[in-house]
Amino acid sequence: MAKETTSQHRDESTGGGTPVPTDSVDAALSAVETDGLSGYNYAYLDEHTKREVRRSMLKAVAIPGHQVPYASRPMPLARGWGTGGIQASLSLLGPADTLKVIDQGADESVNAANIRRLAENTAEVATTTDTTKADLIQSRHRIPEEVLTDDQRLVLQVPITDALRKVDPSDAANRRRHAHKNYGKMWVHLYENVVEYGEINIASRYPTMVANRYLMDPSPIPRWDVPKLDDANHLTILAAGREARIYAVPPHTSVEPLAFEDRSFTVERFPEQACHACGSTDTYLVEVSEEPGTTAGDDDTAASFETRYACNDSSFCAKRRENPNLPKDHHLDRSGVDWGPATPDGGENA
Amino acid sequence: MGYVAVTAGEEIIERAADLFEKQRLAGDSEGLDVDQLDDQLGRLTAQAMSEGGLYAPRLAALAVKQAQGDTVEAAFLLRAYRSTLERFDETPAVDPGEMIATRRVSPAFKDVPGGQILGATKDYTQRLLDFDLVDGETADPTEEWEVADEGDPERLTTVTELLRSEGLLHEPDEPDVDDPTDTTRESVTHPPDRDAVLQELARGETGAVTALGYSALRGYGQVHPTLAEVRVGRLPVRIEHPYTGDEVTVTHADVTESEAVVPVYEKREDPQFAFGYGLTFGRNERKAIGMTILDASIQLDSDDEPAENAEFVLDTIDGMDSFGFIEHLKLPHYVTFQSILDRIRAIRERKGTAGKGHDDLADEESAERAPVAEANDDG
Numbered sequence: 084m085a086k087e088t089t090s091q092h093r094d095e096s097t098g099g100g101t102p103v104p105t106d107s108v109d110a111a112l113s114a115v116e117t118d119g120l121s122g123y124n125y126a127y128l129d130e131h132t133k134r135e136v137r138r139s140m141l142k143a144v145a146i147p148g149h150q151v152p153y154a155s156r157p158m159p160l161a162r163g164w165g166t167g168g169i170q171a172s173l174s175l176l177g178p179a180d181t182l183k184v185i186d187q188g189a190d191e192s193v194n195a196a197n198i199r200r201l202a203e204n205t206a207e208v209a210t211t212t213d214t215t216k217a218d219l220i221q222s223r224h225r226i227p228e229e230v231l232t233d234d235q236r237l238v239l240q241v242p243i244t245d246a247l248r249k250v251d252p253s254d255a256a257n258r259r260r261h262a263h264k265n266y267g268k269m270w271v272h273l274y275e276n277v278v279e280y281g282e283i284n285i286a287s288r289y290p291t292m293v294a295n296r297y298l299m300d301p302s303p304i305p306r307w308d309v310p311k312l313d314d315a316n317h318l319t320i321l322a323a324g325r326e327a328r329i330y331a332v333p334p335h336t337s338v339e340p341l342a343f344e345d346r347s348f349t350v351e352r353f354p355e356q357a358c359h360a361c362g363s364t365d366t367y368l369v370e371v372s373e374e375p376g377t378t379a380g381d382d383d384t385a386a387s388f389e390t391r392y393a394c395n396d397s398s399f400c401a402k403r404r405e406n407p408n409l410p411k412d413h414h415l416d417r418s419g420v421d422w423g424p425a426t427p428d429g430g431e432n433a
Numbered sequence: 434m435g436y437v438a439v440t441a442g443e444e445i446i447e448r449a450a451d452l453f454e455k456q457r458l459a460g461d462s463e464g465l466d467v468d469q470l471d472d473q474l475g476r477l478t479a480q481a482m483s484e485g486g487l488y489a490p491r492l493a494a495l496a497v498k499q500a501q502g503d504t505v506e507a508a509f510l511l512r513a514y515r516s517t518l519e520r521f522d523e524t525p526a527v528d529p530g531e532m533i534a535t536r537r538v539s540p541a542f543k544d545v546p547g548g549q550i551l552g553a554t555k556d557y558t559q560r561l562l563d564f565d566l567v568d569g570e571t572a573d574p575t576e577e578w579e580v581a582d583e584g585d586p587e588r589l590t591t592v593t594e595l596l597r598s599e600g601l602l603h604e605p606d607e608p609d610v611d612d613p614t615d616t617t618r619e620s621v622t623h624p625p626d627r628d629a630v631l632q633e634l635a636r637g638e639t640g641a642v643t644a645l646g647y648s649a650l651r652g653y654g655q656v657h658p659t660l661a662e663v664r665v666g667r668l669p670v671r672i673e674h675p676y677t678g679d680e681v682t683v684t685h686a687d688v689t690e691s692e693a694v695v696p697v698y699e700k701r702e703d704p705q706f707a708f709g710y711g712l713t714f715g716r717n718e719r720k721a722i723g724m725t726i727l728d729a730s731i732q733l734d735s736d737d738e739p740a741e742n743a744e745f746v747l748d749t750i751d752g753m754d755s756f757g758f759i760e761h762l763k764l765p766h767y768v769t770f771q772s773i774l775d776r777i778r779a780i781r782e783r784k785g786t787a788g789k790g791h792d793d794l795a796d797e798e799s800a801e802r803a804p805v806a807e808a809n810d811d812g
Contacts, residue, residue, distance in 0.1 A: 123517055124517070127517070129517070129519065152619075152620040152622055153620060154617065154618045154619055154620055155620060156516040156617075157509070157512035157513045157515070157516040157617075157753065158513060158516070159513040161509065161753075161756065161757035161760060161761070162753050162754050162756075162757030162758065163754075163757035163758035163759075163760070163761035164757060164761050164764065166757075186764070186765060187764075187765045187766065187767050187768045187769075188767070188768060189765075192764075192765055193445065193446055193449075194764055194765075196443055196446055197446060200443065200446075223764075224768050224769060225768055242758070242761070252745075252748075253623075253744055254622075254623055254744065255623035255624060255744060258622075258623075280780045280783070281780065281783045281784070282779060282780065282783065284776045284777075284780060285776070286769065286772035286773040286775065286776045287768070287769045287772040287773075303768075303769045304768075305768055305769070305771065305772040306772060307772075325754050325757060325758060327620035327621075328620075349779075351771065351772055351775040352775060352779070367768070367771075368771070369767045369768065369770075369771045370771060370774070395767065395768055395771075
């Protein structure tokens with residue numbers, strides 16, 4: 084109802100200022116006196132703002148990989164903590180949606196819990212930790228291990244919007260480079276990497292060409308996740324709050340990491356390691372240093388810490404602990420779907 | 434298990450917030466009430482309002498209380514609150530010459546129309562701790578003053594008006610558009626218009642504005658301004674009456690204003706001063722003057738010095754941005770760190786240094802002392 088009223092007034096607007104229904108004065112005043120979030124609009128942001136964010140997203144989808152400026156609003160979360168992602172999510176969510184929020188692979192991370200709580204309290208959405216049950220996934224720096232489908236949207240939180248920032252801090256200069264598709268400086272940077280280190284030493288935020296046109300910072304996802312963006316079934320929205328930019332990778336768009344013929348793109352390696360909990364060898368693992376158990380000898384120094392590997396995607400790891408052979412495309416009609424590196428059945432059957 | 438709690442994420446967040454709240458309540462003292470903050474710590478609330486971009490003294494006092502005195506956090510609370518409010522109207526631009534000044538000093542001219550008004554300041558006193566304040570309040574020292582009512586204050590001619598009338602001051606170009614840019618509704622792109630620069634500077638973090646302004650004075654810049662004047666006072670806030678269309682004053686806002694002239698001549702054939710402008714909510718002369726220097730510096734539009742580069746200044750000046758991004762480093766970075774570990778290990782393998790600890794390498798180095806450049810040839 085509120086939505087209709089406001090859009091009506093918007094249409095009558097003649098630029099400069101936003102006409103508002105007069106009853107919103109009372110609404111705003113009562114909001115001041117109301118405790119908690121009950122005085123706020125559905126999904127926290129007002130309808131004009133959500134519409135503006137959606138417009139920016141549409142533009143971003145129309146020009147894959149291009150950074151679209153939008154008026155990032157101050158959110159009740161600190162900038163740099165997912166404010167771009169949550170603005171994108173809240174602009175897309177409706178009451179019938181199910182939301183999953185992950186931070187560095189974990190649903191339980193305190194910041195993910197905080198973002199999820201904001202969406203739950205204001206947008207009345209259902210939440211899940213199960214990747215396959217989510218309509219919208221907001222993630223900081225990971226793409227889930229389970230294959231995303233064309234019914235799903237992925238919102239990645241972005242700290243630094245421009246891959247070229249590595250080689251030039253000036254946005255004005257970099258916007259010119261993007262306009263001219265002039266990525267020479269990045270190529271030189273990669274070449275100098277090879278000269279200095281023998282290989283490219285970029286860990287995450289790997290510079291990636293989208294639809295053979297725009298160089299994109301895919302957000303600090305590990306290199307492991309970059310191939311999942313190529314020709315994906317799902318829509319990926321990348322949203323930065325602090326830097327006020329939105330960009331997107333629409334479904335079935337080519338996404339190609341920059342590399343040389345003789346120095347190809349490589350993902351993170353976990354030689355001869357498996358997750359200590361579920362035994363997976365085809366997932367992104369992180370090292371866990373733990374104090375040795377009582378059986379682990381008598382040496383008390385730091386050197387005696389045990390390093391174990393664990394799945395980073397905690398939700399999929401839980402499923403694998405139940406069913407160790409669960410493929411990453413178990414929820415799809417067809418099998419053998421290729422989804423990033425180390426997708427064994429994808430590789431064999433494709 | 435650290436801050437990725439296995440199951441109790443929500444509860445842990447709540448408990449951490451409760452502990453934070455307890456810090457405020459832990460002492461034996463009386464709780465601070467919002468009026469006390471508003472009345473007695475005006476500099477603090479002014480800073481929160483100025484950086485928050487919302488003129489609301491009582492809300493600012495509440496924010497300062499809630500943030501336990503952290504001004505950036507308080508400004509952040511105000512901005513987050515402000516962004517949820519509908520905009521009813523825009524005010525017509527007010528002429529700062531209308532200011533009812535309680536303080537006005539002109540370092541440029543000894544005699545200015547309206548005179549120098551020292552007003553309330555401790556600028557010229559010795560900074561000695563006043564131990565009398567420890568045990569309660571001293572009596573109002575102005576109680577005995579005999580103050581005659583001299584009627585309404587006269588309008589003060591601004592010093593830049595004097596310079597302009599003589600043609601000594603560069604007249605800025607008329608803006609291309611009538612409506613001012615609003616950087617809270619339209620993100621800044623470069624090169625920015627001057628109104629966007631001024632808005633961002635006015636909302637800048639006081640420490641950052643001071644530091645960058647100082648950098649220009651310290652030698653990293655060309656701007657060493659002469660302040661035309663610094664004024665503290667109240668400006669009317671007007672709106673157009675919705676029915677009559679007349680402008681009506683609805684309230685006043687306390688502001689600090691600063692104007693400076695800079696002996697940088699815009700045109701060779703007709704030498705004129707460039708100038709800089711600063712305005713903040715509340716009393717904050719340091720920030721207003723810092724803003725003035727930065728405004729003047731940015732107009733030089735040069736990449737040579739940090740303060741003269743609009744992009745550099747605007748990218749670093751905002752307290753919400755810098756606070757958020759610096760503190761986000763506390764968030765988990767397991768994924769990215771694992772990725773970095775992979776790179777450094779791969780490069781160490783390639784160089785043949787993998788698996789060697791600090792001691793092994795030290796031995797080897799003392800034996801060979803291979804120059805760094807040579808070691809790189811392996812690649």
